[in-house]
Amino acid sequence: MIEVEGLTKRYGRKLAVDHLSFQVRPGVVTGFLGPNGAGKSTTMRMMLDLDNPTSGSVRIDGRMYHELADPLKHIGALLEAKAMHGGRTAYNNLLCLAQSNRIPRQRVDQVLDMVGLTAVAKRKSKGFSLGMGQRLGIASALLGDPEILMFDEPVNGLDPEGIHWIRTLMKALAAEGRTVFVSSHLMSEMALTADHLIVIGQGRLLANTSMADFIQQNSRSFARVRTPQPEQLRDALRGAGLAATETDNGTFEVEGSETEALGELAATHRITLHELSAQRASLEEAFMQMTAEAVEYHAHAGPGEGAPPAGPVPGQVPAGQGAPGAGQAQGPARGQQPPAPQTWGQDWNQGQDQRSKGA
Numbered sequence: 001m002i003e004v005e006g007l008t009k010r011y012g013r014k015l016a017v018d019h020l021s022f023q024v025r026p027g028v029v030t031g032f033l034g035p036n037g038a039g040k041s042t043t044m045r046m047m048l049d050l051d052n053p054t055s056g057s058v059r060i061d062g063r064m065y066h067e068l069a070d071p072l073k074h075i076g077a078l079l080e081a082k083a084m085h086g087g088r089t090a091y092n093n094l095l096c097l098a099q100s101n102r103i104p105r106q107r108v109d110q111v112l113d114m115v116g117l118t119a120v121a122k123r124k125s126k127g128f129s130l131g132m133g134q135r136l137g138i139a140s141a142l143l144g145d146p147e148i149l150m151f152d153e154p155v156n157g158l159d160p161e162g163i164h165w166i167r168t169l170m171k172a173l174a175a176e177g178r179t180v181f182v183s184s185h186l187m188s189e190m191a192l193t194a195d196h197l198i199v200i201g202q203g204r205l206l207a208n209t210s211m212a213d214f215i216q217q218n219s220r221s222f223a224r225v226r227t228p229q230p231e232q233l234r235d236a237l238r239g240a241g242l243a244a245t246e247t248d249n250g251t252f253e254v255e256g257s258e259t260e261a262l263g264e265l266a267a268t269h270r271i272t273l274h275e276l277s278a279q280r281a282s283l284e285e286a287f288m289q290m291t292a293e294a295v296e297y298h299a300h301a302g303p304g305e306g307a308p309p310a311g312p313v314p315g316q317v318p319a320g321q322g323a324p325g326a327g328q329a330q331g332p333a334r335g336q337q338p339p340a341p342q343t344w345g346q347d348w349n350q351g352q353d354q355r356s357k358g359a
């Protein structure tokens, strides 16, 4: 188990990690998700005592990293940057690590076999492909047979076969009861691998939830309606009390209504439709939405500007019934404004909610 408590890292004026608190539990794969620059690698480096926190702490099986007698036997990690000596063979790289950590020599053969590098064990690692390098890094993480494993963006740059292999390996390690913590900036990848999710943006905790709950909360369904008569449709939707977001000129995303009802509404008002389709927001979209808000929050929070309004925005269409999270849902805030990429009011609330939950 990894316990992160109030972890904070400041680089000059940049707050890379901002009071993160969460636990990573054994027996499941925990995905560590956030866009580029969110603070994932920084957090992982602090977990391994490779960087000093500005404040807060990390405990590995109840102890600080430096208190662990044989750290490699507790926690193994594959970090982004390759830490291997290119002039050494794969075997010798691992042997050096084993010898300096009181790990028996035969374990080197075992891990080389586990990652499928036995045939190239005597080759210098500088000649390795990206995939082979990743496998060697994973071999070094597994060397001490640790209960906790941490992988920073392990599938970056890998081909589908390599991605599949790493995914299978992580699941197998978790199934053995180990703690597996893996970072990624791709939701689609995490959706296939992780059982639990820690999402950060701009160094802050945005969500700490099971994958099942994340899917349930974020797989919103809505209808897409495209019309050459946006003014009329906007009025008709408003009249029907439906929450709608105009994503593009003449394209609306409507929550809380079936396509049948929308078709009939359009017919009643003699509105021509060029598209009427049922949609489901993908997890990738949900993730981008969640993290984009965090970026937006920081980027736009200049003097006199704070977080976007949490309450209803004057002039917006009220939220429809039945949409997930409808209790806190807002309608569109910019029906009369130029299209903007992020328009789901309720996600704002959700993000805020999760931030405060995690804080």
Ligand SMILES: Nc1ncnc2c1ncn2[C@@H]1O[C@H](COP(=O)(O)OP(=O)(O)OP(=O)(O)O)[C@@H](O)[C@H]1O
Pocket: 011, 014, 015, 016, 034, 035, 036, 037, 038, 039, 040, 041, 042, 043, 185
């Ligand atoms: N050594 C450092 N000195 C100064 N700033 C740093 C340092 N390391 C990281 N940062 C900054 O801290 C922030 C978080 O970086 P970090 O590498 O942890 O993000 P990340 O989530 O791992 O991103 P990525 O998905 O791109 O790997 C970034 O703004 C980065 O520029």
Ligand SMILES: [Mg+2]
Pocket: 040, 041, 042, 080, 152, 153
């Ligand atoms: Mg990183």
